[in-house]
Amino acid sequence: MEKYFKRKQTLKSEVTPLISSNKKKFLEFNVESLVADPGQGPKISNYDPNERDEVRRAYLQKGPCQPREHDFPQTYFGTSIRRFNADWFDEFEGFSNWKKKERLQTHVGNHDSAHNQARRKCKALMKQKQHIEVVFQKHSDQAKKDYRTHLTATIECIRFLLRQGLAFRGDDELHNSNNQGNFLELLDFLAQHNTEIDRVFKNTRGNLKLVAPKIQKDIVRAAASETTKVIIDDLGDDLFAVLVDEARDISVKEKMAVCLQYVNKEGIVMEQFLGLVHVSSTNALSLKVALESLLAKHSLSLARIRGQGYDGASNMQGEFNGLKSLILKENACAFYVHCFAHQLQLALVVAAKKQVEIV
Incomplete structure (x- = not known):
């Protein structure tokens, strides 16, 4: 086994230099170093693949390489001597060994010829805004x-x-x-x-x-989350009171609504809705567990409660097993007040029953 690992390390050391040596080094692109004649400069393939379009575009922006003052060499074609005429730059691209000028037109060809395809690609390369990407x-x-x-x-x-x-x-x-x-x-x-x-x-x-x-x-859930965060930040580390009521919705599910009362930094009494919690049962213990869970979700605790406000139902204000009593057993400072809204409701019901027309 030891011999195998030594051989593996030897192979690795032999292969690593080969990989490094095969890694091609590309030329650094510098637009100032480009000469007008692409034939006089390095091959475009010598540049990084991600920069080759930029190199091509730089050559095109320099314009066509047309050495009009160059002394073009003469070439024998049979008994005739011919050479390129610089005036043809105005009409065609350069060539060196074709016998007849008409061959230039043959080279250009129809609309789908190699020449015209190359010309269209050049135009597309120059017009970056029209590129498909x-x-x-x-x-x-x-x-x-x-x-x-x-x-x-x-x-x-x-x-x-x-x-x-x-x-x-x-x-x-x-x-x-x-x-x-x-x-x-x-x-x-x-x-x-x-x-x-x-x-x-x-x-x-x-x-x-x-x-x-x-x-x-x-x-809506995102809005509720952001709104609740603002309320909790406004409350800070201060003490607070809780207002709790439970009711059954249209889907026959029991829900517990919880509101917070506190005095903000400006000395104003604030009453803010904290949340609506589904409860499996409306007995006092279930309500207490649900309340603790909701407060803990927002980093609040029963120990910071200084007031409780409920209706007069036995599961809420019961002397021994009501929600009020269960919280008071853990926090004697959580003073209980019978909810004034529920007191008003009870007073209105009693008063209404005394009026025959209303009844």
């Missing part, structure tokens, strides 16, 4: 710009609906619907009053679904 890049940049315009319009409509607390979806969101719902109708209104947005919407590909319900929810 440039065209693709332009298309890509325009697609990115259109996507950003579409996304910005979508986000702005979502922000508006969130600020106003309005529903997004409509009962009938088909294209021929008279009312597609707040979100789609608002997007359509925005497009009608902004030509750029209208153009982008009309040119939208079929697989760009920035108006899909899933995308709406993703953006």
Whole structure:
């Protein structure tokens, strides 16, 4: 085994110099060092492959190599002596050994000849803006710009609906619907009053679904995350109170809503919505676990609570096993206050029952 490894190392040491020696060194491109006649300079293949188009372009920018003052040599063709005429530069490219001028036209050939193909490639090389890669890049940049315009319009409509607390979806969101719902109708209104947005919407590909319900929810979640972050930053390390209520939604799922009350740096009492949590049960222990989990998610703890505000239900303010009592066992400073909104509701219900017309 040792002998095998020694042989392997020997082979490696023998092969490595060969690899290094085979690695071709390319010339460094310097436009100032190029001579007008490509035949007098180094081969283009001697330059780095990534720079060869630039070298070709530099030669073309220098213009054609036409040594008009050169003394062209005479060549015998049978009994005749011929040589290149510098005046032909004005009409054709140079040559050295063709007998007749008409051969130049034969060389140029028809529109698909090698000469004309080379000429078209030269023109394409000089016009970088028309190069296929440039065209693709332009298309890509325009697609990115259109996507950003579409996304910005979508986000702005979502922000508006969130600020106003309005529903997004409509009962009938088909294209021929008279009312597609707040979100789609608002997007359509925005497009009608902004030509750029209208153009982008009309040119939208079929697989760009920035108006899909899933995308709406993703953006709403992102907005909620950013909003909550601002609230937590505003709270800082200060103490706070919690307002908690639970209710059953239309899908018969129990949800617990949590709000924070605190005094901000300007001395103003703030009441901010923190989150809505699904709970499997509405007993006090389940509510406490859900509350702790939500607070921990935002780096908050029960120890910083200085106030609790709930309704009068037994699972909330029960003397022994209510949510109030469970929190007080861990934090005696979490003073409880029966929620004034719920007290007002109870007072209104009692008062209404005394009025026959209202009942």
